[in-house]
Amino acid sequence: MNHNPFKNAQKQFKTALDILELGDDIYEILKEPKEMMEVSIPVRMDNGKIKVFKGYRVRHNDARGPTKGGIRFHPHVTLDEIKALATWMTWKCAVVGIPYGGAKGGVICDPKKMSKGELEQLSRGYIRAIANFIGPEKDIPAPDVYTNPQIMAWMMDEFSKLKGYNVPSVITGKPPEVFGSKGRGEATGNGMAFITREVLKHLKMRPKKTNAAIQGYGKLGHILAYRYAEMGIKVIAVSDSHGGIYSSRGLNPVKVYEHKKKTGSVVDFPGTKTITNEELLELKCDVLAPCALENQITARNADKINAKVVVEGANGPTTPEADEILNEKNTFVVPDILANAGGVTVSYFEWAQNRQGCYWQEDEVNAKLDRIMTRAFWESVKTTEKYKVTMRTGTHILAIKRVADAMKLRGWI
Ligand code: GLU
Numbered sequence: 001m002n003h004n005p006f007k008n009a010q011k012q013f014k015t016a017l018d019i020l021e022l023g024d025d026i027y028e029i030l031k032e033p034k035e036m037m038e039v040s041i042p043v044r045m046d047n048g049k050i051k052v053f054k055g056y057r058v059r060h061n062d063a064r065g066p067t068k069g070g071i072r073f074h075p076h077v078t079l080d081e082i083k084a085l086a087t088w089m090t091w092k093c094a095v096v097g098i099p100y101g102g103a104k105g106g107v108i109c110d111p112k113k114m115s116k117g118e119l120e121q122l123s124r125g126y127i128r129a130i131a132n133f134i135g136p137e138k139d140i141p142a143p144d145v146y147t148n149p150q151i152m153a154w155m156m157d158e159f160s161k162l163k164g165y166n167v168p169s170v171i172t173g174k175p176p177e178v179f180g181s182k183g184r185g186e187a188t189g190n191g192m193a194f195i196t197r198e199v200l201k202h203l204k205m206r207p208k209k210t211n212a213a214i215q216g217y218g219k220l221g222h223i224l225a226y227r228y229a230e231m232g233i234k235v236i237a238v239s240d241s242h243g244g245i246y247s248s249r250g251l252n253p254v255k256v257y258e259h260k261k262k263t264g265s266v267v268d269f270p271g272t273k274t275i276t277n278e279e280l281l282e283l284k285c286d287v288l289a290p291c292a293l294e295n296q297i298t299a300r301n302a303d304k305i306n307a308k309v310v311v312e313g314a315n316g317p318t319t320p321e322a323d324e325i326l327n328e329k330n331t332f333v334v335p336d337i338l339a340n341a342g343g344v345t346v347s348y349f350e351w352a353q354n355r356q357g358c359y360w361q362e363d364e365v366n367a368k369l370d371r372i373m374t375r376a377f378w379e380s381v382k383t384t385e386k387y388k389v390t391m392r393t394g395t396h397i398l399a400i401k402r403v404a405d406a407m408k409l410r411g412w413i
Contacts, residue, residue, distance in 0.1 A: 003319050005084035005316050006083045009083075009084040009088060010031055010087075011320045012393075013031070013091075013396065014027070016389075016393050017400055019389060019393065022401075022404050025413040026404050026407065026413060029061075029407065030400075032083075033087070034059050034060060034061055036059075036083070037057045037130060037133050038054065038056055038079070039054070039055045039057075039126070039129035039130060040129075041055055043118060046115050046118060055105065055108070056106050056107075057082075057103065057105040057134070058083050058086040058103060058104055058105070059086065059101070059103045060083075060087050060101065061090045061403060062101035062138075063101060063406040063410060063412065064093065064100060064402065064403060065100040065101055066135075066137050066138050066139060067086075067100065067101040067103035067138070067140070068089060068098075068103060068140050068344060068347065069102055069103040069142065069344070070104060070141065070142045070145075070147065070173075071107070071126070071141050071143070071144055071147050071155075072085070072146065073109050073145070073147050073151075074106065075108060075110045077107065081106065081294070082105065082106045083104075084316060085106075085144075085315055086104040087102060088315055089101075089103060089344070090403060091337045091395075091396060091399035091400065094398070094399035095338050095341060095379075095395055095398055095399045096344070096345050097372070097375075098348040100140075100344070104144070105141055105144075106144075111147075119151065120154050123154040127162075128158060131162050134170060134171075135170060136351070136355070141155065141172075142344070148219070149173055149174055149185065152172070152174045152175075152180075153178050156170060156174055156179070157178075159171070168354040169351050169354035169355050172350040173347060173350070174350070179354055180350060181349050181353055181360070182360065182362040183349075183362045183365035184346045184347065185219070185223075187343050187346035187365075188220050188223070188342045188343035189221075189222075189223025190342055191339075191369060192224050192339055193224060193228065193231065194369070195311060195342075195377055196233070196287060196311055198373075199287075199309055199311065203332060207231045207232040208232040208233075210232075210233045210286040210287060211234040211235070211236045211250070211285050212233050212234070212236065212285060212286065213236060213238070213280050213288050213289070214238045214239075215238075215239050215244075215288075215291055215314075216239065216240065216313065217256070217260055217291075218291070221240075221291040221313065222238075222253060224291060225253035225257075229252075234250040236251070236283070237251075237275065237280050238251065238253075238266055238280075239275070239292075240260065240267075241265075242264070242266075243265070243266075243277065244266065244274070244277055244280040245266050245272035245273065246273045246274075246275045246279075246280070247273070251272065256269050278301065281296060281297065281304075286308050286309060287307060287309045288305065289313050290313060290317035291313030291314055292317070293314055293317070294316035294317055295316065295317070295319060296314070296317040297317055297319070297326070298318075298322050301322075302325035302329075303325050303329070305331060308332065309332045309333075309334070310326065310331055311339045312335055313336075313339060314340070315336045315340065318333065332391065333392060334377075335392040335396075338376055338377065338380050338391075338395045341376065342369055342373055345372050345373070346369055380394055380395040381394070383395070383397050
């Protein structure tokens with residue numbers, strides 16, 4: 001089945017909007033992004049030949065502030081995927097109450113098959129191509145799937161060269177050595193851990209009696225596993241694009257990550273059973289955290305999901321059809337726009353630090369992040385209970401209302 005993430009995003013938006021009864025004008029403005037850009041980026045590859053890569057930057061809505069969102073480097077990037085991700089960023093920033101709208105970028109490429117030099121040229125070329133589209137008060141990119149702090153450093157440097165002076169606040173997720181924020185690398189995982197802590201309180205579950213399965217063991221999944229282990233949650237399964245591992249006794253997340261760094265995958269970690277990514281999703285567990293790509297829980301496997309709680313680390317891992325099935329099964333789903341908002345929240349801290357030229361300690365960053373995530377969780381729960389809807393719809397209602405209020409005050413509708 002071919003799932004179009006943008007159709008899914010529009011459906012989620014419409015479901016929440018219909019309940020809010022805010023009228024058609026809001027729908028007309030928010031159903032499509034405000035601006036989209038498609039660029040061609042020529043790169044001289046190591047074999048001496050020019051290869052032209054296609055890239056996108058989509059700005060969905062800027063009623064609440066400059067648009068914000070990551071850049072994805074992936075062979076399967078499509079414009080509709082980037083449009084969906086930009087839309088979700090608008091809601092995500094509103095849910096946690098940070099002063100941004102939503103955007104997203106992507107380049108169709110396979111970074112795993114490119115040399116460091118080729119990646120640098122691609123990163124710089126992409127920024128040159130979209131330079132007039134972005135800026136600290138306009139649109140602020142950040143990392144996403146298969147992009148990292150090094151890539152952000154090259155991009156910040158390229159933009160700064162074009163301007164003739166340092167512009168650190170044009171991009172977030174930079175290394176701490178070049179204007180990055182402490183705690184940004186761990187922020188999405190830390191935020192998910194804070195949310196999970198609150199979910200367990202809400203559902204009266206005890207961390208020490210809770211186990212978890214995590215799909216994806218990249219920059220997000222492994223940090224989440226570390227935090228879960230610290231909280232006393234037993235991590236029984238993890239996976240990456242090569243497959244997964246399971247141990248009913250629980251895994252040591254640090255040792256598993258060392259194994260992945262050495263061998264390229266979590267698979268074959270001693271003392272574990274090899275499972276597929278599909279099997280991981282269907283495991284009987286308390287918390288399931290899909291931290292890979294979109295469309296993992298669909299109408300095809302939703303009735304086989306055995307978790308009590310799903311905490312969405314990836315963007316768009318659950319389709320609307322699957323949501324209905326999970327709802328019937330009483331699965332507590334913390335939607336992506338809330339669960340993984342820790343990343344963009346610390347991006348906001350980074351942007352604020354860059355603009356002030358003063359830098360915070362890591363414990364300060366984490367304490368502020370905890371406050372924002374905890375407040376957003378309970379506001380979402382309150383809205384969900386008020387409207388008697390699913391957490392996804394409740395969280396969307398909270399976000400859409402904030403965006404709609406801003407648009408009204410600005411006289412857009
Ligand atoms: N790519 C991340 C997300 O999907 C972070 C975006 C940002 O920090 O701007 O939320």
